[in-house]
Amino acid sequence: MAEDLLKVSDLVIQFKTKKGTLTAVDHVNFTVKKGEILGLVGESGCGKSVTSMQILGLNPKENTQVPEGEILFEGRDLLKLTQKELRAVRGEEISMIFQDSLTGLDPVIPIGKILVEAIRAHHKEISKKDAWNKGVKVLESVGIPSPEKRMHEYAHQLSGGMRQRVMIGLALLNDTKLVIADEPTTALDVTIQAQILDLLKKRQEEKENSVILITHDMGVVAEMTDRIAVMYAGMIVELASTRDIFTDAKHPYTQGLLKAIPKLDQPDNEKLYIIEGTVPPLGQRGDGCPFANRCEYATERCRNERPEPHTDSNGHMVRCFRAEEQDKEV
Amino acid sequence: MTKYIIKRAGIAVVVFLGITLLVYVLISLTPGSPAEMMVGGDLSKISPEKVAEVEKQLGLDKPVFVQYIKWLGNVLKGDFGTSYKTSKPVIDEIIPRLKPTLILTITSTIISLLIAVPLGVVSAYKPYSAWDYISSALAFLGTSVPNFFISLILIFIFAVKIKLLPVSGMYATSANQNIGSLIVHLILPMTALSLQSVGGILRQTRGSMLEALHGDYIRTSRALGVSEVRVVFRHGLRNALLPVLTVIGGRLPFIIGGAVITEQIFSWPGLGSLMVTSITGRDYSVIMGITVFIAAVVLIGNIIIDICYGLADPRIRQSRT
Numbered sequence: 001m002a003e004d005l006l007k008v009s010d011l012v013i014q015f016k017t018k019k020g021t022l023t024a025v026d027h028v029n030f031t032v033k034k035g036e037i038l039g040l041v042g043e044s045g046c047g048k049s050v051t052s053m054q055i056l057g058l059n060p061k062e063n064t065q066v067p068e069g070e071i072l073f074e075g076r077d078l079l080k081l082t083q084k085e086l087r088a089v090r091g092e093e094i095s096m097i098f099q100d101s102l103t104g105l106d107p108v109i110p111i112g113k114i115l116v117e118a119i120r121a122h123h124k125e126i127s128k129k130d131a132w133n134k135g136v137k138v139l140e141s142v143g144i145p146s147p148e149k150r151m152h153e154y155a156h157q158l159s160g161g162m163r164q165r166v167m168i169g170l171a172l173l174n175d176t177k178l179v180i181a182d183e184p185t186t187a188l189d190v191t192i193q194a195q196i197l198d199l200l201k202k203r204q205e206e207k208e209n210s211v212i213l214i215t216h217d218m219g220v221v222a223e224m225t226d227r228i229a230v231m232y233a234g235m236i237v238e239l240a241s242t243r244d245i246f247t248d249a250k251h252p253y254t255q256g257l258l259k260a261i262p263k264l265d266q267p268d269n270e271k272l273y274i275i276e277g278t279v280p281p282l283g284q285r286g287d288g289c290p291f292a293n294r295c296e297y298a299t300e301r302c303r304n305e306r307p308e309p310h311t312d313s314n315g316h317m318v319r320c321f322r323a324e325e326q327d328k329e330v
Numbered sequence: 331m332t333k334y335i336i337k338r339a340g341i342a343v344v345v346f347l348g349i350t351l352l353v354y355v356l357i358s359l360t361p362g363s364p365a366e367m368m369v370g371g372d373l374s375k376i377s378p379e380k381v382a383e384v385e386k387q388l389g390l391d392k393p394v395f396v397q398y399i400k401w402l403g404n405v406l407k408g409d410f411g412t413s414y415k416t417s418k419p420v421i422d423e424i425i426p427r428l429k430p431t432l433i434l435t436i437t438s439t440i441i442s443l444l445i446a447v448p449l450g451v452v453s454a455y456k457p458y459s460a461w462d463y464i465s466s467a468l469a470f471l472g473t474s475v476p477n478f479f480i481s482l483i484l485i486f487i488f489a490v491k492i493k494l495l496p497v498s499g500m501y502a503t504s505a506n507q508n509i510g511s512l513i514v515h516l517i518l519p520m521t522a523l524s525l526q527s528v529g530g531i532l533r534q535t536r537g538s539m540l541e542a543l544h545g546d547y548i549r550t551s552r553a554l555g556v557s558e559v560r561v562v563f564r565h566g567l568r569n570a571l572l573p574v575l576t577v578i579g580g581r582l583p584f585i586i587g588g589a590v591i592t593e594q595i596f597s598w599p600g601l602g603s604l605m606v607t608s609i610t611g612r613d614y615s616v617i618m619g620i621t622v623f624i625a626a627v628v629l630i631g632n633i634i635i636d637i638c639y640g641l642a643d644p645r646i647r648q649s650r651t
Contacts, residue, residue, distance in 0.1 A: 056553055083558070091555035098553075103546040106565050108643055117564075118554040154644045170554060 004072075005178060005210050006032040006055070011069035013050055013059065015282075022282040024050045026234040027068070029309065032178065037204060037211040039221035039242070041257070042231035045279060048214050051231075052180045054079075056094060057086045073178070092122045095171040099183040101163035105155035111166055112151030115139075118173055134173075142169040142199060161192035165199065172203055179204075180212045185220065197224060218261050222246060230254045233279050233290035236309075240316040250316065250323035252295045289320070297322050331640055334650035338636055342629040347402075349625045350618070354398045357614055363390060364414040364612045388414070401618065410622070411615035415608070420619040423604065428623060430500055431600035433512075434519055435589050439578070442524035442531060447574065449528075450535025451567060457540060465532060473529030481522040481595045488518060498597035519596040523589060527581055534577040538570040545569065571642050579635035582628050 013025035025047040032038050040048045053059045055071055055078060071078040073094065081089065098104045106114060115135030116128055126134070132151070139147035142165040155163055164184060171179050181200060185193040201224060204211050213224055221228055222242065229239040230251065238251040249255045256275040266272075277294035280286070288303040289295070295302065301321055310324045311317045318324070365384035369376050385391050389400065404411060410420035446469075453462040472480075489497040495518055496502070501511045542548070543566050551561045590602035597603070601620055608616035640647040 058549055058553060087555050087557065089555070090553055096553040098546060098550060100546055104550045106547040106551070106569070107645060108568050109565070110644075117551075117556055117560065121554060121556045121560075156645055157648075167550075170550070173554075 002033040002035060004031045005034045005036075005074065006212075007070070007072040008051070008055075009070045009072070011051065011054070011071065012067050013047070013054055014065050014067060016063045016065065019283065021065075023285075024234055024282060025054070026285075028231075028234075028236050030229050030236060030239060032210045032212060034177075034210055035208045036227065037201075037213055037225045039225035039228040040212055040214045040231060041216065041218065041221055041228055043216055043279065045282075046231040047234040048231050049182055052096070052182055052212060052214055055180065056090050056096060057081070057083075058096075088122070091118060091170075091176070092174050093176055094178045094180065095174070095176040097164075097167050097171045097179065097181040097184045099186050101160065101167045101187065102155065104167060105163060107155055110152050110154055111139075111158070112136075114166075115151070115170065115173070118170055122174055138169045138173055139166070142166070142172070142203075143195075144169075160188050161195065164188060164192075164196050168196070168199060168203070172207070175207060176209060178210045178212070180214070182214045183216070184213075185217075186215070193220075200224070218257055230257070233285055234282075235290065235319060236317070237291065237320070238316075238318045240314075240318075244314065244316050248316070250318040250326070251291075251320045252297055252322070253291050331647060331650055334640075335633065335637065338633050342633060346625055346629055350402070350621060351398060353621045354401065354618060355394055357617060358394045358397070360612075362612050364388065364614055365390060367612050368414060405622065410619040413608075413613055413616050415611050415613045415616070420615050423616055424601065424619050424623055427599060427601045427604045430598055431586075431589060431593070431602060432627075433516065434523065434593070434598060434600060435585050437516065438520045438523035439527065439585060441520060442527040443578070445524070446528045446531035447535050447567075450532045450574075451539055451562065451570075453532070453536040454539035454543060454566075454570075455562060457536075462536075466536075469529035469532040471529075472525040477522060477526050478591050478595055480525055481519070481592055484518050484522055485595075498595075500599055519592050519598050522596075523585070523592050527585060530577055530581060531574060534574050535570065538573040539566060542566045542569040568642070572639065575635055575638055575642065579632055582631045582635075586624055586627060 008028060008030050011025055011028045012023065014021050014023050028047070028051055030038070040052065042048050050059060054064075054066065055073075057078065066079055069079070073089070078086070078089065105111070112132060112135055115138065116131040119126060119131040119134055120128070123131075136147045136151060139150055144150055144162060144165050150158065150162070150166075155166075158166065164187075168184070171181075179200075184200065185196050188196060197220060200211070200213075213221065215221060225242050227239065227241050228245045229236045230245070230253065231237070232253050238245070238249065238254045240248075245254060246258065249258055253275070256273070259273040260275065262272055275294055280290060280293060286303075288305060289298070289307050292298040292302040299321070305321075307319045307321050307324070309317050309319050310327065312327050363381070363385065365381045365388065366376060368384050369380050382391070389397060392400075401411070408421075410424070412419050413423055416423065449465045449469075453459075453465050456462060485497055488495045496515050498515075500515050501507045502515075543562070545565075547569075548561060548565055551565050552558075556565075589600065590605060592598065593600045593602035594606055601623065604616065605620045607613075608620070640650060
């Protein structure tokens with residue numbers, strides 16, 4: 001079994017707002033092993049981005065608080081680092097790919113200068129000229145044609161797919177051990193999506209780094225990941241190997257997500273499956289299971305008591321009373 | 331870009347003609363005539379025949395539009411006419427006054443930028459902090475208190491009470507025009523003039539900087555481990571500067587207009603004080619000459635701001651080619 005590279009334990013993230021303190025991430029536990037791709041799945045607002053941003057300390061400082069938990073990266077608690085120490089980790093040991101590459105790249109600075117800046121942020125010893133040449137190589141390695149020309153261009157002059165390649169190039173610049181890809185293909189059209197995912201996967205196999213892939217696309221995680229964590233309303237409700245999630249999903253929410261994938265052999269007159277209802281807003285999540293209001297199996301107990309994580313002998317974790325009982329019966 | 335600048339210059343010429351025509355007509359509509367001033371003496375005792383005779387000499391008996399065309403024709407030949415009052419060519423009246431005005435307006439614009447932009451950045455970086463509130467209050471004060479009042483307060487404190495700086499003028503003596511003397515005399519009018527602009531520029535810097543700092547590209551830079559100073563200045567400020575340029579461009583006429591009052595108060599020998607004396611003296615040709623110069627300074631200033639836009643933002647530079 002591979003070693004743990006990242007270990008997130010009992011992480012709680014809260015936002016201070018005018019309406020009081022809201023808990024966006026509620027006792028989240030997961031690990032990322034060396035050389036593994038972990039999928040973090042869930043719908044908008046479930047806390048997957050907030051969790052990943054906290055790893056690099058990128059949530060807005062003025063209103064974010066982390067009252068509990070640890071984020072251990074190679075044994076160091078990232079939550080306890082000073083700003084300076086954290087900056088040394090960002091882009092050098094852990095890097096991040098963001099969703100929207102149009103707004104994600106500085107519009108008034110040429111691509112080349114952004115690359116040079118990112119290289120020299122950690123390696124002052126590399127001259128500007130060498131950094132520039134390295135930038136050209138990086139662009140080439142992420143499949144950008146005529147990279148020398150692109151170095152002089154600005155974000156708005158590139159296509160969406162090209163920009164996302166630049167973003168990936170930036171994240172891979174310093175051979176980081178962990179890459180967090182936050183919906184890297186959401187803003188792209190389908191053919192480009194496949195290319196970008198291919199690129200990510202290829203690079204990961206080459207460098208054997210670890211990846212956290214955040215997405216709401218079940219198709220993407222099926223192809224890319226080794227394990228999947230399913231998040232709902234600030235909690236990880238199920239965590240298992242990709243195979244187990246797709247063949248033996250235990251949480252009703254995960255089952256719903258899988259049922260909601262449109263299938264080619266579906267009869268034309270059959271409606272697409274949807275999970276009825278909406279995620280309870282922050283601050284109105286009550287004491288029970290957060291999914292209880294949408295769950296077809298919900299009981300009185302589900303509405304009043306929060307299920308604790310239950311892990312079976314295969315390491316398949318689920319937070320659901322029903323799944324827990326079914327496991328005992330077997 | 332060159333094509334764009336030529337287009338802008340063409341528009342500026344049209345605006346320029348409009349301004350001069352408007353001012354020409356407005357002046358001729360004001361009561362009183364330079365002829366009366368030239369004949370001189372008690373207004374009630376002036377004989378209308380004498381006034382009419384002088385008006386005919388000056389060409390003031392013709393329709394306004396004919397007068398304007400004649401004036402414009404001369405201006406295009408470089409002839410701005412002669413002052414009715416001093417009989418010197420208008421251009422000789424204006425040129426020596428242009429330098430002091432430009433010194434005053436340019437330095438005060440630079441000073442207000444040097445004060446307002448850093449304060450705006452600090453306010454945006456720590457919004458709703460004590461520092462933010464203090465600088466906002468000061469900015470508000472500077473913008474809302476009239477320029478002449480600030481000038482008088484400054485004179486009272488620094489020239490009358492502390493006796494640190496001279497009350498007025500540009501040099502200690504006209505014989506000894508050295509740079510040291512100029513700087514000492516410049517401080518008070520420059521401060522008065524720049525305080526007025528600081529507020530607007532500061533608020534704009536704060537606003538656009540606040541927006542820029544929430545940009546996704548700021549997050550990207552931080553995630554790459556770029557230092558905070560570079561994140562704020564290289565990425566944040568560069569992106570925030572464009573709206574600030576707009577404010578400066580919009581303030582140009584006010585800076586020059588404000589200089590008129592400031593120059594009066596500090597007896598600064600610039601265009602402003604020349605303008606006031608020529609208006610009271612109904613010295614039409616000088617007023618028109620000054621109008622031409624002020625309009626030209628504002629229009630050229632706007633074109634420069636426009637070019638700066640292109641330099642600051644590659645997207646604008648491209649859309650113009």
